[in-house]
Amino acid sequence: MDDYDNLLDRARSQVPEDAFKRSGERFRVPKVQLMVQGNRSIWQNFQDVINALNRPGKEVLKFVSGQLGTAGNVEGSNALFNGKFTEQALSEVIDKYIESYVICPVCTRPDTDIIKDSGAYYLRCSACGARTSIRPV
Numbered sequence: 001m002d003d004y005d006n007l008l009d010r011a012r013s014q015v016p017e018d019a020f021k022r023s024g025e026r027f028r029v030p031k032v033q034l035m036v037q038g039n040r041s042i043w044q045n046f047q048d049v050i051n052a053l054n055r056p057g058k059e060v061l062k063f064v065s066g067q068l069g070t071a072g073n074v075e076g077s078n079a080l081f082n083g084k085f086t087e088q089a090l091s092e093v094i095d096k097y098i099e100s101y102v103i104c105p106v107c108t109r110p111d112t113d114i115i116k117d118s119g120a121y122y123l124r125c126s127a128c129g130a131r132t133s134i135r136p137v
Contacts, residue, residue, distance in 0.1 A: 027110040047077035067093040106130035
């Protein structure tokens with residue numbers, strides 16, 4: 001157990017003191033802009049949000065559609081959903097996506113990629129090197 005403690009102390013001494021305090025400071029996701037027309041909801045800044053998340057649009061759309069329990073598709077830079085939804089409901093779903101598929105659970109930074117290895121999906125962090133198993137979208 002002493003070896004582990006020594007290794008842990010050595011590792012912590014090599015990490016800058018403010019590394020975890022400034023986590024996510026440059027990660028800003030635009031506020032959701034939603035417009036309801038009849039029985040359809042139009043997410044107007046969909047492209048801006050997926051660019052900030054650094055994730056493919058199809059993946060984000062699939063997750064959001066599944067959480068909202070409706071069909072969705074992309075037209076231009078907008079996402080269209082069947083049904084009437086609020087900006088708050090959509091924002092909560094995006095926050096859930098960010099927590100599950102963007103933010104590294106080890107260092108809480110957004111510098112991650114989703115990789116597939118041997119049929120399993122992982123969240124790989126380029127900031128700390130962690131590799132965390134995740135559920136497929």
